[in-house]
Amino acid sequence: MNQGPEQADGLSRRQVMAGAAGAAAAMILTSCGPKSLHEVPKDRLLSLVAEMEKTYKEKLGADIKVGTEPALPGVEFAYALDISRCVGCRRCVYACVEENNQSRDPQIHWIKVLSMEKEKGVDFAHAGAYYDPKEVPEDGHFYVPVACQQCRNAPCTKVCPTGATWTERDGIVVIDYDWCIGCRYCMAACPYGARHFNWTTPGLPTAEINKNTHYIGNRPRPSGVVEKCTFCIQRTRNGRYPACVEVCPAGARKFGNLLDPGSEIRYIIEHKRVLVLKEDLNTLPKFFYFYAT
């Protein structure tokens, strides 16, 4: 007991310091720290997602499931599109709109199908998205659908001042709609016109909402944020093909794991003539175009 006060004194100083440091670290990591979905711990993410679901229920009157599936280990997604097969029917455009809860009015399309002249080849200066014949394909034309190219060296993520957009471990470039401030730097940086801005609250009828969503994917967006293709993250992280792949009547769209030697995507890269758009910009897209014939 004689040594008591002395011991308690020495220990308590250390304990106090350690306790204070621990508390500070915990504060930074949880409540006061970054709330960006990029880096929140799993339990906090779950509570954030529960809040989102509650808000959607109140505002939209829909029971929306907001998934939090993380990137699968050993997976890097890539996409391939057969230019020699695409007929330009735009089925993919509208399947994407329905799957990913894009605004119907004002209209947002993540996929833009460009009609090009066979004489000129892949030439953006002579491409148009507004073709409207009775039947496609038109004589002398071929079609190049363009959406996010999921670049490995993505210019869009570098310019974001708030860290609201980044590349996930499976290679998908995503946006945190809560941290996006709508500055649209990323839209200026993207050489493919793949990012789209919600100038108003998206016109999305409740009856048409796809209720299977993902927190950095197709969950309904507020106005004033940027959105883009996420390779249907809510589907592909659960093993399914993206909506555009399944709907394509010509079978021109291919999707798979770049790290799996048995995947379609690897077969295409190893056996077909493959190109990427605007290769000279060194964006290193994971969206490949190829000619099967």
Added chain:
Amino acid sequence: MRIAFLVLFLPVALLPLSAASPSAKKAEERPEVPPPPFTDGIFPCSGCHATMEVNPKRRALTEFHDDIVLRHDEEHRWCLDCHDAKDRDSLHSASGELIPFSESYRLCGQCHGEKFRDWKAGVHGRRSGDWNGHKTYLLCAHCHNPHQPRFRPLAPKPPPRPPQRPGSTKGGSR
């Protein structure tokens, strides 16, 4: 310590990789396909043909099946080059081997070997299902009418609305 760490964690790190990748051999198995796209009531062929005599003479059909227009190497081919004369509910290969309608891709693959190879690899034609698991293929005949195999033109979905001023109800935004 570092070696022990590697020994401990390497197998763990590799496990998911091998779990996520379907073996390359899977492509060699008979792919799963939906039933062939027959016209209603046309199959089984033996329903009518069982009692009919086989006329192996090449001719234009006038009494029945006259709606079928052959635009598939029609100078060199006719019905009985693919449809079997004895087993009316089957097709046959060039070697005479019977091929059921549900495996018609083997018949098509005799001439279109390059497409057949791509189809087996999942590169030609539409696939649905799971990118890393169970996939459903379509038969050649689901997209190409075997008698007129050229892919039919489609009516396109409406073009996008050109960009308009924000707030306008007419336009689309970028």
